[in-house]
Amino acid sequence: MSSVFAKAAGGIGCAVLALPLLAVLTVVALLGSVLPGGSVSAAPSRHALADIPPRMLALYRRAAPECPGLSWTILAAIGKVETDHGRHPTMVSSAHAVGPMQFLPSTFASYAYPVPPGGKRPPTPWDPVDAVYAAARLLCANGARNGKNPRRAIWHYNPDRAYVNHVLAVAANYAAATPAPTGAAARAVAFARAQLGTPYVWGGDGPSEGGFDCSGLTQAAYRAAGLTIPRVAQAQYDHGPRLPNGAQRVPGDLLFFGTSPAHITHVSLYTGNGQAIDAPHPGAVVRKGPANTGAPSFQGATRPAVPGGGAR
Template sequence: MDAVTSSPEPDAVPATGQPSWARGALYRGLVALPLVAGLVTAGWLIADRDQPTQPTPPAPVAAAETAKTAASGPSVLEVSAPVQAQAPGQGASGGGGRSPLQQWAEGLSGPLDIPTPALIGYANGELTLRTEDPGCHLSWVTLAGIGEAGSDHGRRGADPLGLSPAQWSKYGAKIAGVAHPTLTDPDSAAVAAGRALCAGGTDLTGGSGWWKSVAAYKGGKDAELFRQQVLGNAQLYATLSLDPAKANTPAVHATRFALGQLGLPYVWGGNGPDAGAAGFDCSGLTKASYDSAGVGLPRTADSQFRAIPRVPAAQEPQLGDLVFYGNPATNIHHVGLYLGNGLMINAPTEGQAIQIHTFHTPGDDYAGAGRPS
């Protein structure tokens, strides 16, 4: 959330370049992730929306408007699950000796930035569970979201899906077609992870079942951050699987950047670790996200709202669009980056982590969306 003024926040110096992961990881480790501000049905998160306590420049709006914007805006992550993705290829090998599954994975590996063996493993996890537990409706994008959150698809560590010893012992000992299952084998790990997610008769097509299943998959102090990362990346993979040509657009680059900041703290006037701040405020996050994609934006939510083309009110925002909150006639006080399926990534307010929220809820002061170009 920005201060209720269109003037730049103190020390709001535009950041350039992409923050280093090492520093981001350090800050994430130091933040007692305040994603657990309260619970609503199905275990989703609700966060307070208070004005920052730091001194703010004089606001050019009436006191009544100040009180209104301080309490308004979206603050709930409602029941949700990733949208349906492109189905994995199936069937016998063609004349070139490459199976439809191999061709499918090779076609999506680059756009999704997932190694082909890992992508084939996630697909085999879905295909195996279709037979073992068809009522679960496991999608490969959920496994891919876990793979990204846990190990960057095996690029960090030998346990690509972050299975605990107990999970592996229970779900990975016997896998059809695999003589000696191992944790380091993407196919074995994906099947074991799928079984863990589907345990207890879970149906992953509904938001409630999906959330509870992922919540049970990994506990501990980083559990909320993990679940947000899984949801965000699974949603991105599903969207890109349906339109891989979007992968190199500024909107997707900006979205990937924003997803990489989940868990960093809200910092009023903050431009991120590379600019010397532990985190971002709302417009600092959206500006840095688009800076990383080579698209310059003004610094505050209000100035961003007035600088970029509007999305027609009758249209749902698209991946990477900016969504704004406030009074268009006087001041826009908050901005987030649209993820798809009714979700946005945003830096909510002081005391909160950067996180995913539902972008539009009854009673908020949603002002519309804009599309950076």
């Protein structure tokens, strides 16, 4: 394939994925982290690993993508505050809320369907799977979607300001700190941030061509960092080095989206705190928003800024 057609393929990929991606990346550029001290994709802190039963930790992380932009740490913090992750001996409140996430049965019924994988039939607020998924849906319906207003979402769970502050404090302690970027990763992130607001251009490699497409931006970012990676998104994904599923992402990682690992159509640059920079589609500009790694289209991540990760 010639370089012209390779660039075209990369540009087409960005544009094809951009329409479904736009539905979940509807935030303004330069949006801060979804949660102070935490993020949608944050790894569990040592405190979280010690405090949360493994089954519940896995459940919180599995249920969070039910609401794009919702941090699993918020679900876990609510579970902690309400029943200590199901450890409360009765799990029945004076207001007759029940189960590990403390739902009134009437409220639970509004968020119980569809029944999540592994849930009970019929669903019940006593079942941890049903309850955690219902909590994610309740939060999503009241401000948590796309990280728009997590404080409002938590307030709707329990309309008490002290409760909201308590949940957010617990959530912040459950998220491992995101390492600061260093070396090539830091330079790649800095370059990408400097391009915010630059127009999307199909096949574009930079300002000399009027702007970037998705893989043009990520290639240029790593070129500015002194590393050479392939031009198109699929080739960048194949180039690696790949990260294992569940690995903590760090600033500078590349995030890949598509219908399968063999059909990558979009790439973004992770900047930390659950955020990424990408060039999304024609008519848009380079922007920063949720990393969206909980989306069904997310296929994996690579880390070019490691020894052997890019040819100089």
